[in-house]
Amino acid sequence: MRLPASAVFFFCLLSLFASNAFAQSSYTISGFVRGTGSEEALIGATVAVPELRTGAVTDARGFYTLQLPQGSHTLQVTYIGYEAATRTIEVSDRNLTINFVLLAANSQLREVVVEANSLQQKLNANQMSVETLTTREAKLLPAIFGEVDLIKTLQLKPGVQSGGEGASGLYVRGGGPDQNLVLLDDAVVYNASHLFGFFSVFNPDAVESVELYKGGFPAQFGGRLSSVVDVKMRDGNKERISATGGIGLIASRLTVDGPIVKDKSSFIISGRRTYFDIFTRQINRLQEGKEDFSPIPDYYFYDLNGKVNYKLGEKDELFLSGYFGRDFFGFNDEDFQFRFDWGNKVGALRWQHKFNPRFQVNTTLSGSSYQYNINNKIDVFSFNLTSDIRDVALNTDFSLILDKGHTLQFGAMATRHGFTIGRLNFDSDDNRLSFGAGNDYEATEAAAYVSDDFQVSNRLSLNYGLRLSAFNSDGKTYAAFEPRASAKYNLSERTALKASYASMMQYIHLVANSGASLPTDIWYPSNDYVKPQRSQQVAAGISHLFGQGRFMITNELYYKWMHRQIDFRDGANLFVNDDLEEEFLFGKGESYGNEVYLEKIKGRTTGWVGYTLSWSYRQFDGINDGRRFPTRYDRRHDLSVVLLHKLSKRINLTGAFVYGTGNAYSLPVARFAFQDVEGKSAIVVPVYSDRNSFRLNAFHRLDLGLVLKLKPKWGEADLTFNAYNAYNRRNPYFVYFEQVKDEEDNETLGFRAKQVSLFPVIPSVTYNFKF
Amino acid sequence: MKAVFYTLLLPLLFLLVACDLEQEVEVKLPPHDSQLVVECYLEPGKNLRAVVLESVSYFNEPDLPLVPDAEVFITHQGKTIKLPFSPYQDQKAGKYFTHRRNEQLNLSPGDVVTLEVRDRKGRHVTGTTTIVGPVPIEAVEWKFNDKEKAYLLTSFQDDPNAENFYRYMVHRDSLTNDSERDFVSSDRLTNGKRVSYGSAYDYERGDTLVVSLFHIEKQYYDFLSSVSDARNANGNPFAQPSRIVSSVQGGIGIFTNLSYDRKTVIID
Incomplete structure (x- = not known):
């Protein structure tokens, strides 16, 4: 506790001391950076003023602001996949609005990395502990089954881990997958995965970029302890109708976008669907009637994304975004029908209003729901189980640029949550059986925040803010202050020091008892018995540019305290339980580590190397007799090497290698024989001791990719070849103990440990097109 | 287009031939203090x-x-x-x-x-x-579908004034065979109600079934549940490992009394 409090004090003191140091008169230069062709906002574009060694990066709306003194200045704008633009401006006695439209580089599709944000600008950015990834980058990298997944690509960044092979959950700096705030165009997404966590819900064709905050959280964000995953959908092409799509091993996708009213309004609509079920139905049909053949159940998922934007005038613009996705698992027989479906519905309407170039507001009304349904019918008996969470939220965020280097961000949010937990109905047609269970809860969450981004001098900048959050459910109210602070100091043109502190609250909790992301994981509100979770994190880092600005190395240290962490007692019944709170256990957690990140983003060969050394622990009175234990994803060493090489104009080669210490795992240490009562056979019962006291074997894998551009007459196309797990490593998914029996007399011969792996080498081809 | 489509599926073949995904590994266990x-x-x-x-x-x-x-x-x-x-x-x-x-x-x-x-x-x-007393089975019924298979329905009345736990077993022919159905249940969702345990269409005319309803102690329910959880955790990557909840102190195991009602029926 002492360190973060003193860190905040230090930042405040520094800001007071420094507030008079910036007395130079300056003016605000601001505007949007858009790309030609689609006229879409370019997120993360660099607007640099080389002679002043300053610059800015565009935000999620493609908007940038700069403070410049009077005089003549040259603005240089760069962005991946677009030609750089240069413009000289004269700053005399007023603020200026300068918009840029960048020409698309002479590229096919959107894969060619021409130039990324300059590392210099990244070095100069105030925000630390953030990873940005665009669909452009993600599409170049090899992916399992050829399905590009931005969330899984984020797992290649330091400090971010996957829960298991192929899983799309994010474990950020020792936090759980329930502690990530996932936003799609500012609306919360509750269960961001398909197919038991193997794919994220974000269709890459509909997504522009994703930003992952691991620490140093801006005051605008709250509600989860460990990370913010901010996903932005693409705007539609403002000039002409275009279509993009792909046919892959397991799914196909199609996106259409274009103008509705030229220069005013555009749309994008995107869909994808898997087709395992088409093949499994064929197999079922061919095998029908054969003895010992059990039909394969149907499984598919689909999702739809849509976005419309409308420019009301110079100062106002509306954006309407929506997402709808569903997974379906079903089985049909004369006597037995089983249907299990789950998915998210997300909608957001954002109004952007600019009072003037220095003052703007974004107001978003959003709705989000996640629901699962299990319907089971055996002749006259029917069983139905449903859980869901439903949100309506209103957010408003102001941005005000003041003189003397201050930029204020302030705003407020309110969310109405509705929860249905384990709504069960069991009936028979003849009314001989009927019973039900389940609970409904309502809750309100609200917050207000203010923060100041203060450019103290060319070397020093500070950001400090405060968030006040509150939560009410079932007559119980919780409220908390969440202070945030960060600082950046440029030791030289090539070296910057950064530090941050963030306190976070989490008022709703995921009820999940496994390492995987299951569709039956449900959200549960804080109440009298279940108190909100809280975390505090301090981080410090240094970034250094070398090799004539072509390489940047960043090292970040972090320490995170987590209070009132949640786990469940052994043998907890989380599925249908009207007294769910009795299953909760409360404890604490801590995680700490060091992340090294070396990156190169210009030239024919680009890529990064990330290495994380970390520790992650939890401690609960009711687990391990109160002793501290490592989390399942406690990973001492985690290495990722990602390389992209442009072999020729038509061929791109990519490779990604990952290595990680084996997951912590629980295994039985002993066994005993249990005879049971008359009418039961004797069995062997495993005895577990300390939680997660074993380690699975280390995990490593190499993925290779090749993008070959084709030259069709009608537009653009490519073939993407991938080899997931190229050297066919048998990575451990889990280990179990097996009883070895004599086949003839069924006598037990001994016991042995077996390791199960999930994916062998998986080659795949995807055909992508655009016209 | 169809040809392209099938070409894209070729990699599936690789997947099918490369599926040797289980292997024996060495695990070093810490010394165990026998209980x-x-x-x-x-x-x-x-x-x-x-x-x-x-x-x-x-x-x-x-x-x-x-x-x-x-x-x-x-x-x-x-x-x-x-x-x-x-x-x-x-x-x-x-x-x-x-x-x-x-x-x-x-x-x-x-x-x-x-x-x-x-x-x-x-x-x-x-x-x-x-010592607990038995809870009588009120009815064992069955109903056939048009394929001449029957489901079984066993009903009893739960006592609303007590927290009750049950173990239900169905044996075919006699108790010497291992049970076909065996589960434990609490009256958390069915307190004071007439409770029916159903089955799938598993039975045919002429089958002899031994139906047992054990009225059990909470400690027996907890022990059996924890045994089941521990066994499921070995081999299920999604399950949380569970310690055995013994009814005895100072070691592992169960000390309880068996109080049951048992009915033998012939499906006709």
């Missing part, structure tokens, strides 16, 4: 019998870990009875016992009986059970 494992059920009309074994490190040889020096005592209404070490197998039930005494207790619901087990290593296990 006494006790299993003792009091059953009306049956002599006093108990099994005392010990837990062993998982990869030990599959021998039966007997504890010949263990002493077993059962106390009821101030009278303590010692069960001597006398291994034998009940041929009819197919069960093995290490300690026994040809004596029966005169038990009534509400009676408290205690168990004590000691051995020369100083291990000491104690347990207590409170």
Whole structure:
């Protein structure tokens, strides 16, 4: 506790001391950076003023602001996949609005990395502990089954881990997958995965970029302890109708976008669907009637994304975004029908209003729901189980640029949550059986925040803010202050020091008892018995540019305290339980580590190397007799090497290698024989001791990719070849103990440990097109 | 276009041939401090019998870990009875016992009986059970579908004034076969209601079924649930490992009483 409090004090003191140091008169230069062709906002574009060694990066709306003194200045704008633009401006006695439209580089599709944000600008950015990834980058990298997944690509960044092979959950700096705030165009997404966590819900064709905050959280964000995953959908092409799509091993996708009213309004609509079920139905049909053949159940998922934007005038613009996705698992027989479906519905309407170039507001009304349904019918008996969470939220965020280097961000949010937990109905047609269970809860969450981004001098900048959050459910109210602070100091043109502190609250909790992301994981509100979770994190880092600005190395240290962490007692019944709170256990957690990140983003060969050394622990009175234990994803060493090489104009080669210490795992240490009562056979019962006291074997894998551009007459196309797990490593998914029996007399011969792996080498081809 | 489509599916073939995804691995287990494992059920009309074994490190040889020096005592209404070490197998039930005494207790619901087990290593296990009365099966019914298969429905009335736990078993023909259905249940969702346990269309005309409804103690319910959880955790990557919740202290195991109603029906 002492360190973060003193860190905040230090930042405040520094800001007071420094507030008079910036007395130079300056003016605000601001505007949007858009790309030609689609006229879409370019997120993360660099607007640099080389002679002043300053610059800015565009935000999620493609908007940038700069403070410049009077005089003549040259603005240089760069962005991946677009030609750089240069413009000289004269700053005399007023603020200026300068918009840029960048020409698309002479590229096919959107894969060619021409130039990324300059590392210099990244070095100069105030925000630390953030990873940005665009669909452009993600599409170049090899992916399992050829399905590009931005969330899984984020797992290649330091400090971010996957829960298991192929899983799309994010474990950020020792936090759980329930502690990530996932936003799609500012609306919360509750269960961001398909197919038991193997794919994220974000269709890459509909997504522009994703930003992952691991620490140093801006005051605008709250509600989860460990990370913010901010996903932005693409705007539609403002000039002409275009279509993009792909046919892959397991799914196909199609996106259409274009103008509705030229220069005013555009749309994008995107869909994808898997087709395992088409093949499994064929197999079922061919095998029908054969003895010992059990039909394969149907499984598919689909999702739809849509976005419309409308420019009301110079100062106002509306954006309407929506997402709808569903997974379906079903089985049909004369006597037995089983249907299990789950998915998210997300909608957001954002109004952007600019009072003037220095003052703007974004107001978003959003709705989000996640629901699962299990319907089971055996002749006259029917069983139905449903859980869901439903949100309506209103957010408003102001941005005000003041003189003397201050930029204020302030705003407020309110969310109405509705929860249905384990709504069960069991009936028979003849009314001989009927019973039900389940609970409904309502809750309100609200917050207000203010923060100041203060450019103290060319070397020093500070950001400090405060968030006040509150939560009410079932007559119980919780409220908390969440202070945030960060600082950046440029030791030289090539070296910057950064530090941050963030306190976070989490008022709703995921009820999940496994390492995987299951569709039956449900959200549960804080109440009298279940108190909100809280975390505090301090981080410090240094970034250094070398090799004539072509390489940047960043090292970040972090320490995170987590209070009132949640786990469940052994043998907890989380599925249908009207007294769910009795299953909760409360404890604490801590995680700490060091992340090294070396990156190169210009030239024919680009890529990064990330290495994380970390520790992650939890401690609960009711687990391990109160002793501290490592989390399942406690990973001492985690290495990722990602390389992209442009072999020729038509061929791109990519490779990604990952290595990680084996997951912590629980295994039985002993066994005993249990005879049971008359009418039961004797069995062997495993005895577990300390939680997660074993380690699975280390995990490593190499993925290779090749993008070959084709030259069709009608537009653009490519073939993407991938080899997931190229050297066919048998990575451990889990280990179990097996009883070895004599086949003839069924006598037990001994016991042995077996390791199960999930994916062998998986080659795949995807055909992508655009016209 | 169709040809392109099928070409894209070729990699699936690789997947099918490359599927050898299980392999034996070496796991080093820490030294295990053996614990006494006790299993003792009091059953009306049956002599006093108990099994005392010990837990062993998982990869030990599959021998039966007997504890010949263990002493077993059962106390009821101030009278303590010692069960001597006398291994034998009940041929009819197919069960093995290490300690026994040809004596029966005169038990009534509400009676408290205690168990004590000691051995020369100083291990000491104690347990207590409170005798419960049986809950009668009100009806065993079945209904055929048009494929001449029947489902089974067993109904009973739950007592609204008590927290009740049940174990339900169905055997085909006789108890010597392993049960076809076996689960434990609480009255959390069905307190005071007429409860029916159903089945799938598993039965045909002429099948003989033995239906047993055990009215069990909470400690027996917890023990059986934890045994089931622990077994499921070994081999299920999604399950949280579960420790055994024993009804005895100082070791592992169960000391309880068996109170049940049993009906034998012939499906017709």
